[in-house]
Amino acid sequence: MRYVICSGGQLGDWALAELREGDVLVGADRGALFLVDRGFSPDMALGDFDSVSAGELMRIRTGSRRFEACDPIAKDWTDTEMALRWVLAQQDPKPDEVVLLGVLGSRWDHSLANIHLLRVLLEAGVRGRIVDETNELHLVDGSMPLTLARTRHTYVSLLPLSLEVTGITLNGFQYPLLDATLTIGQSLGISNVLLEQTGTIRLRDGLLLAIQSMDYP
Structure with missing residues (x-):
């Protein structure tokens, strides 16, 4: 429900x-x-x-x-x-x-x-x-992957909500990551783009904020 x-x-x-x-x-x-x-x-x-x-x-x-x-x-x-x-x-x-x-x-x-x-x-x-x-926000941890569908939003940005997020792996994105680590203060995860109809975000440990965003029309 x-x-x-x-x-x-x-x-x-x-x-x-x-x-x-x-x-x-x-x-x-x-x-x-x-x-x-x-x-x-x-x-x-x-x-x-x-x-x-x-x-x-x-x-x-x-x-x-x-x-x-x-x-x-x-x-x-x-x-x-x-x-x-x-x-x-x-x-x-x-x-x-x-x-x-x-x-x-x-x-x-x-x-x-x-x-x-x-x-x-x-x-x-x-x-x-x-x-x-102009935004849609999701939170993901290591318990299960997050699958995002391509929508009206142009970008997908990833920001740590914990001090460190480890084991980040992206599939279906223009800028893939494999077992990567992000820490608070890094902008590496900003403005990625989905290449496929869906993209998957997996991680090992930590809390990762996934933000689908677009500019104002």
């Missing part, structure tokens, strides 16, 4: 193309308003809702199947992490994939924290990715 979390970062009509029939929709704070205003009924809307007006909050409350609000100060997690933890707690249906929309934006502290949530999904054994208008 696929869960989609819409958070309060950068969102636009491009995000609608990421929604599929049968998705469980979760709106975090202003992300719930984005869904409701476009005719969707979030299966869960939650957060402190400090970024919406009283009228917008009423639209969210009446337009969502479930609604949970919390105090904006007396909480330990961001709204996005609250939403993710709610998703991972679900058993019926249990998530096997989570797509995060609207989790990147002008607040780089929030953006980086949300990228780190990909590790939470990885450790839970749930496939996860972050999508915005």
Whole structure:
């Protein structure tokens, strides 16, 4: 079962193309308003809702199947992490994939924290990715290879999310790697290109962020 979390970062009509029939929709704070205003009924809307007006909050409350609000100060997690933890707690249906929309934006502290949530999904054994208008982010470790399909994105860049990533092997890329090592601070993995319809990333140890990206039209 696929869960989609819409958070309060950068969102636009491009995000609608990421929604599929049968998705469980979760709106975090202003992300719930984005869904409701476009005719969707979030299966869960939650957060402190400090970024919406009283009228917008009423639209969210009446337009969502479930609604949970919390105090904006007396909480330990961001709204996005609250939403993710709610998703991972679900058993019926249990998530096997989570797509995060609207989790990147002008607040780089929030953006980086949300990228780190990909590790939470990885450790839970749930496939996860972050999508915005020009990027798609995946996290891979040594437990299983990551296969990327050729999409509208031009480039694939690889950045370590741990101090060191070892045993990196790429197949189907213009610039192949064989048992390579990347450490934080290196730009060797930037702007690779898929030559085939799919490409595979394998590694032995560490956490590697794979970013499919394109320039703005």
